[in-house]
Amino acid sequence: MNYLSKKVKIIEKILNFLYPNPINSLYYINEYTLLIAIILTSKSKEKKVNEITKHLFQKIKTPKDAAKISIKNIKNIIKSIGLYNKKSKNIYELSIILIKKYNEIVPKNILKLKSLPGVGHKTASVFLSNVSNYPVFPVDTHIHRMMYRWELSNGKNVKKTEEDAKRIFRKSNWKKLHLQIIFYAKKYSPSKKWDCKKDIIYQEFLKNNLFKRLD
Numbered sequence: 001m002n003y004l005s006k007k008v009k010i011i012e013k014i015l016n017f018l019y020p021n022p023i024n025s026l027y028y029i030n031e032y033t034l035l036i037a038i039i040l041t042s043k044s045k046e047k048k049v050n051e052i053t054k055h056l057f058q059k060i061k062t063p064k065d066a067a068k069i070s071i072k073n074i075k076n077i078i079k080s081i082g083l084y085n086k087k088s089k090n091i092y093e094l095s096i097i098l099i100k101k102y103n104e105i106v107p108k109n110i111l112k113l114k115s116l117p118g119v120g121h122k123t124a125s126v127f128l129s130n131v132s133n134y135p136v137f138p139v140d141t142h143i144h145r146m147m148y149r150w151e152l153s154n155g156k157n158v159k160k161t162e163e164d165a166k167r168i169f170r171k172s173n174w175k176k177l178h179l180q181i182i183f184y185a186k187k188y189s190p191s192k193k194w195d196c197k198k199d200i201i202y203q204e205f206l207k208n209n210l211f212k213r214l215d
Contacts (some may be wrong), residue, residue, distance in 0.1 A: 003210065008168060010204045015180040016202075022179035024130055027053050029061055030202040031106045031131055032098070036060070038126050039118045043082040043139060052078050063104045066095035090118025099197060107133045122158070129175050137165045144187035149202065151212060166178055 026041070027050040028034040036056075040049045056077050060066045066074070068148050075088040094116040097105050107113055108131065113124035126139035139147075141161040149153035155162040169177055189199045205211055 004152075004168065006208060007152065007205065007210055010039075010208070011150065011201055012169075012173065012177075013034060014201050014204065015177065019180045019183050022176060022183060024179065026050065027057070029057050031127075032062060032104070033057050033132060035106050035119070035123075035127050038123050039090060040078065040081060042087070042123070049079055052081060060091075063098040065093055067099060070123075085119065093117040094119065106131075108134065110134065110136070123184060126178075129178055133175075134206035135171055135174065137162055137169070138178055139165060140182065141191070142182045145180070145191055146181050146185050146189060150205065151210075162173070 004215075005062040009182070015185060026034065026037045026046060028037045033053070037049060037053050038180065044110050050151055057067060059077070060074070071088050071090075071092045074091055075084055078084045081087070097116060098106065102112075106127070108128060110124050110128060112119075113119050114121060119127075121141065125136040126140075127133040129138055130135050139158050143165065144153075144155070144158050144161045147161045147165060152168055153161040155161070165177075184201070189202065
């Protein structure tokens with residue numbers, strides 16, 4: 001077994017033990033509200049987004065609901081999170097497009113998704129990872145950090161990290177790993193106040209001499 005295979009085996013074994021059946025912790029009601037919730041998480045904590053969406057989704061459950069309510073009203077509901085001006089405008093505008101072009105149904109095509117206001121590559125990938133078998137491996141700041149810490153990517157940019165993750169891990173595991181790595185990173189390997197002695201995977205790599213940068 002080569003160096004890379006050993007790392008992957010350790011990562012998957014530990015993550016499968018800790019998080020055998022990971023479930024998205026975002027609050028949503030349907031595919032439309034899931035897309036809105038993912039958009040709202042940009043530059044915002046998931047916990048805060050879940051607090052807001054429990055109120056927001058009482059008023060907005062479909063694109064037509066959003067079309068009836070003004071951007072100002074959306075803004076008032078979400079104003080306690082980052083980028084609320086831009087996000088409220090995007091929510092309203094993408095809802096209008098979904099009504100006019102897609103019969104209120106969120107498309108499951110990554111290019112069509114990315115053409116919607118406020119939907120970038122990561123948002124589209126996270127959405128598809130949750131609602132389809134489309135082969136995506138969304139990379140957020142947590143996965144980006146872990147891939148660098150595990151010496152599986154050079155950390156230069158998210159695009160390169162995503163390419164490396166797709167090359168290293170089996171496609172059938174992408175959906176599961178996306179959530180597993182995020183949950184693990186938050187609990188065991190945070191960006192701030194990281195204690196490497198409590199980082200189970202990091203310690204396993206040390207024990208098995210799987211770090212090149214430490215040579």
